[in-house]
Amino acid sequence: MATQNTRGLARLMMAPSVILLLVWMIVPLSMTLWFSFQNYNLLNPANVSFAGLFNYRFFYTDPAFFQSIWNTLLIVGGVLLITVVGGTLIALLIDQPIFGQGIVRILVISPFFVMPPVAALVWKNMIMHPSYGVLADISRLFGLQPIDWFAQYPLLAIIIIVAWQWLPFATLILLTALQSLDSEQKEAAEMDGANVLNRFIYLTLPHLARAMTVVVLIQTIFLLGVYAEILVTTNGGPGYASTNLVFLIYRTALLGYDVGGASAGGIIAIILANIVAIFLMRAVGKNLDR
Amino acid sequence: MARSVTTRHKVIATVAAWAVALLIFFPILYTVVTSLKTEPEAIAGFNLIPSFTLDNYVTVQTQRDYIKPFTNSVILSVGSTILALIIGIPSAWAMAFSPTKRTKDVLMWMLSTKMMPAVAVLVPIYLMFRDFGLLDTRIGLTIMLTLINLPIVIWMLYTYFREIPGEILEAARMDGAGLWQEIVYVLTPMAVPGIASTLLLNIILAWNESFWTIRLTTATAAPLTAFIASFSSPQGLFWAKLSAASTMAIAPILIMGWFSQKQLVRGLTFGAVK
Incomplete structure (x- = not known):
């Protein structure tokens, strides 16, 4: 029943958002692409020239580049492992009949709402600090030497902090999926004599597969962009030990004033993100046809 | 049993x-x-x-x-969310109530803009902000947060609007309701819960955004994220x-978050998990 008239109106209603997003997508992206082929340093802005692939080669031959890619992958992989496994276990636990389920849910979900700088500073100062942190207190209680997290295991420390922030998200999504599992199916399996482990492997896990996929994909998008947590804890160091791609580009651009180099890095980040995005779009798109 | x-x-x-x-x-x-x-x-x-x-x-x-960054956080998160709603509501409405063959493609494309890594456009955005005098201004950051959250706003609204049954519209039209009456008396009351949920989740997301808010401000417009990071x-x-x-x-955001658990799942999974 969409007449010409309503169709025209619909177009008009969509125009502002479509135009805005189009501009938002095309203008900065093409500028990044353009800059990536230029010799352009903010300390010497009068002297801009065509650089060809120099910036890419420069970025590619920088030893920090491969370390930052590796660190990026370790952060994404480490956090995913902790949050998906931990989230599944916690979701299974909370899904049991327990007293005060509502409050337990609220406590578990809370870290997700803590802004990244606060989360990172709380962990840095009060939990992981080598002399005053809670973990140091615990170590001393057992007569052990406290760990200096950000000097000895900087990347692991960041992975733990980021995992703490995202564990609630994974738990909440998996719990939501778990609660939509048909209880009659569970009872039938139980009556057929399937034990707890078998029920989990053959019934629960397949049911959760879709939610897990969504968790992995969405978290990956955000985890590729981890920034504030690194900025306020290790500032990328020691050396490049906790520098991810985002942080390397930020350093190149705003601390090194190298517009060309940072833009080449940006293009590489886009390629990385797009690989993930393709899978995510496919998973979400399937749902749309439902 | x-x-x-x-x-x-x-x-x-x-x-x-x-x-x-x-x-x-x-x-x-x-x-x-x-x-x-x-x-x-x-x-x-x-x-x-x-x-x-x-x-x-x-x-x-x-x-x-402290009041200054706190006020900035409130202005930025609420301002950008309301702006995104004003731009997003007509769009989501049109796609939900008069979908065409291309609606799905448009939605997917909007979602894809969300996948662009922020750091990839750090340089051009920074330079543009510098040249237009938008660095460390609330208006500049509000525009930024609006653009970042617009795809999520449209997606969330779309999934809510799509659940409003079309038959009700037809019934209202048969009873002689004009377009304006249709919107005011029939659609708006049914759309309000969805709009409220969208508002809530996006204020949370904008409040906690920690890349642009830190990089594009120094003092005047710095919200709490930048304040704490300093x-x-x-x-x-x-x-x-x-x-x-x-x-x-x-x-404040923790308390809002407790009330929006369900919307969080829906908003952040783009309706893929309910």
């Missing part, structure tokens, strides 16, 4: 669940506790019972003008004050 849940099972599960929940919540709890300690107490080792002083909260305001340099004796500032920075 009612499943027989023994009390013992329930007690064990309860204890385990509460233990895990308290462990996860501990850093937040400890922040609140520390904010009520004196500075010497804050570094005097593990202690869950503070002396309940409110001095830190007062000091944060008198020495650091305390990263190691000085040992301000933990209690930092905890007070942190507690105030997360409290």
Whole structure:
């Protein structure tokens, strides 16, 4: 029943958002692409020239580049492992009949709402600090030497902090999926004599597969962009030990004033993100046809 | 068949669940506790019972003008969300009520703009902000946050609007309702819950956004994310004050978050998990 008239109106209603997003997508992206082929340093802005692939080669031959890619992958992989496994276990636990389920849910979900700088500073100062942190207190209680997290295991420390922030998200999504599992199916399996482990492997896990996929994909998008947590804890160091791609580009651009180099890095980040995005779009798109 | 849940099972599960929940919540709890300690107490080792002083909260305001970044956070998150709603509602409405063959493609394309890594456009955005004099201004950051959250706003609204049955519209039209009456008396009341949920989730997301808010501000327009991040340099004796500032920075959004658990799932999974 969409007449010409309503169709025209619909177009008009969509125009502002479509135009805005189009501009938002095309203008900065093409500028990044353009800059990536230029010799352009903010300390010497009068002297801009065509650089060809120099910036890419420069970025590619920088030893920090491969370390930052590796660190990026370790952060994404480490956090995913902790949050998906931990989230599944916690979701299974909370899904049991327990007293005060509502409050337990609220406590578990809370870290997700803590802004990244606060989360990172709380962990840095009060939990992981080598002399005053809670973990140091615990170590001393057992007569052990406290760990200096950000000097000895900087990347692991960041992975733990980021995992703490995202564990609630994974738990909440998996719990939501778990609660939509048909209880009659569970009872039938139980009556057929399937034990707890078998029920989990053959019934629960397949049911959760879709939610897990969504968790992995969405978290990956955000985890590729981890920034504030690194900025306020290790500032990328020691050396490049906790520098991810985002942080390397930020350093190149705003601390090194190298517009060309940072833009080449940006293009590489886009390629990385797009690989993930393709899978995510496919998973979400399937749902749309439902 | 009612499943027989023994009390013992329930007690064990309860204890385990509460233990895990308290462990996860501990850093937040400890922040609140520390904010009520004196500075010497804050570094005097593990202690869950503070002396309940409110001095830190007062000091944060008198020495650091806490109200300013707090106000900025409120203006930026609420402003950008309302702006995104004004732009997004007509769009989501059109796609939900007069879908065409291309609606799905448009939605997917909008979602794809969300996948662009922020850092990839850091340089051009920074330079544009510099050239247009938008660095460290609330208007510049509001525009930025609006653009970032617009795809999520449209997606969430779309999934809510799509659930409003089209038959109701037809019935209203048969009863002689004009387009305006249709919108005011039929659609708006049904759309309000969805709009409210979208508003809530996006205020949370904008409040916690920590890349652009830190990089594009210095002092005047700095919201709480930038304010807190500026305390990263190691000085040992301000933990209690930092905890007070942190507690105030997360409290409002934490409470909003508790009320929006369901919407969170829906909004952040783009309707893929309900």
